[in-house]
Structures are given as structure tokens and as C-alpha cells.
Amino acid sequence: MGKVHVLDHPLIQHKVTYIRDKQTGTKEFRELVDEVAMLMAFEITRNLPLQEKTIETPVMEAQSQVLAGKKIGLIPILRAGLGMVDGMLKLIPAARVGHVGLYRDPETLKPHEYYLKLPSDIEERELIVIDPMLATGGSANDAIHSLKKRGAKQIRLMCLVAAPEGVEVIQNDHPDVDIFLAALDDKLNDHGYIVPGLGDAGDRLYGTK
Numbered sequence: 018m019g020k021v022h023v024l025d026h027p028l029i030q031h032k033v034t035y036i037r038d039k040q041t042g043t044k045e046f047r048e049l050v051d052e053v054a055m056l057m058a059f060e061i062t063r064n065l066p067l068q069e070k071t072i073e074t075p076v077m078e079a080q081s082q083v084l085a086g087k088k089i090g091l092i093p094i095l096r097a098g099l100g101m102v103d104g105m106l107k108l109i110p111a112a113r114v115g116h117v118g119l120y121r122d123p124e125t126l127k128p129h130e131y132y133l134k135l136p137s138d139i140e141e142r143e144l145i146v147i148d149p150m151l152a153t154g155g156s157a158n159d160a161i162h163s164l165k166k167r168g169a170k171q172i173r174l175m176c177l178v179a180a181p182e183g184v185e186v187i188q189n190d191h192p193d194v195d196i197f198l199a200a201l202d203d204k205l206n207d208h209g210y211i212v213p214g215l216g217d218a219g220d221r222l223y224g225t226k
């Protein structure tokens with residue numbers, strides 16, 4: 018079963034509190050999501066392999082470590098996932114970015130795919146699926162199925178806030194996928210919103226509704 022990592026760094030937790038706060042306006046919300054995504058990228062890249070490199074310091078020749086060049090792909094789920102891409106690219110600027118367009122039908126809560134554009138070599142890349150919200154799990158689940166169908170072999174899922182219901186869906190359907198969260202909340206309400214959550218992530222990021 019995939020592991021769930023709740024990234025409880027104090028800076029992440031502090032910023033998530035203000036992301037949740039309904040008084041936080043669009044500009045600040047967007048900035049905070051960007052900052053938390055960058056901090057989460059720091060944690061999610063801990064597994065990156067290193068290799069030895071010989072360099073000359075001003076004092077002597079030395080062996081030091083550099084990234085071994087593992088290929089990474091960021092896969093934001095449109096539209097709210099877009100809000101986390103730039104923050105992650107600040108730390109992993111060479112990552113390729115693919116997009117999965119999904120929206121959740123407000124009545125049925127079922128996801129509908131309307132767009133897909135991926136790097137050509139996804140089977141060689143470690144892919145990080147990005148979405149601020151993991152609610153019923155339907156959107157992330159579909160996105161991961163879609164990537165696997167096209168050859169993806171290594172996938173991680175990164176979300177700001179998740180409901181236990183969504184985590185369970187991913188763990189059951191994709192036991193090979195580890196999940197990285199800033200917070201694991203209590204439950205879903207009758208409308209499929211995460212409780213306490215942060216409301217509608219896309220609307221808060223882009224000032225719609």
C-alpha cells in the first residue's frame with residue numbers, strides 16, 4: 018500500500034492555516050499556495066539520487082555530490098493544480114510539465130477529462146501528480162489511471178489537503194503511489210467538500226464563482 022506522508026514542517030503548517038482562512042483574499046491565497054508548493058517540493062525530492070563529482074575548490078581538489086539527473090515530470094490537474102506548478106519549478110526547474118484537464122461534476126461528483134498533454138517520455142520519468150485537493154479521490158484516481166494507461170511507471174501524488182475518503186481510494190486503486198500532503202483533514206461533507214478544508218481551491222486561486 019502506498020505511504021501517506023503528511024509534511025508537518027512548521028512553515029508549511031503556518032502557511033496552510035492562512036490558506037484555509039476565508040478572510041485570505043485571492044492574491045494572498047495564490048502566493049501562499051505557491052510558497053507551500055515550493056516547501057513541499059523540498060520534501061518530495063528527498064529521494065533524488067546523487068552522484069560524485071570532482072571539483073576544484075579554491076583550496077584543493079574535492080569530491081562532492083550533484084544530482085544524478087533523474088528525469089522528473091510535474092502533472093498538474095487543471096485547473097487548481099496549476100497554482101502549485103511555479104512553486105515546484107523554483108526548486109526543480111528542469112522538470113517537464115504535463116497537464117491533465119479534469120473537472121468534477123457538482124451533482125455526481127464524478128470527474129470528466131477534457132484535456133491531456135504529456136511529455137513524450139513519461140515512462141522514463143518520475144511523475145508527480147499535483148492537485149491542491151484530494152476529496153472523493155475521483156479526479157486524482159482518474160489522472161493516475163490515465164498516466165498509467167500511457168506507460169507511466171513511477172508516480173507520486175502531491176496535494177495540499179486531503180480527506181481520508183480520497184486517500185483510501187488512491188491506496189486501494191494505486192498501491193504503488195505514495196501520497197504527500199500538507200494536511201489530512203477530518204472528512205467530506207454532503208457536497209463532497211473537505212471538512213474543515215479550504216473551500217473550492219480553483220475558485221479561491223482564480224477569484225471565480
Ligand code: PRP
Nearest residue numbers: 095096097120121152153154155156219
Ligand atoms: C477540484 C480540485 C480537484 C477535485 C478534487 O477540482 O482541484 O481536482 O476538485 O475532488 P475529488 O477528489 O472529489 O475528485 P474542480 O473539479 O473543482 O475543478 P477546478 O480545479 O477546475 O476548479
Ligand code: URA
Nearest residue numbers: 152210211216217218
Ligand atoms: N474540490 C475543492 O476545491 N475543494 C474541496 O473541498 C473538494 C473538492
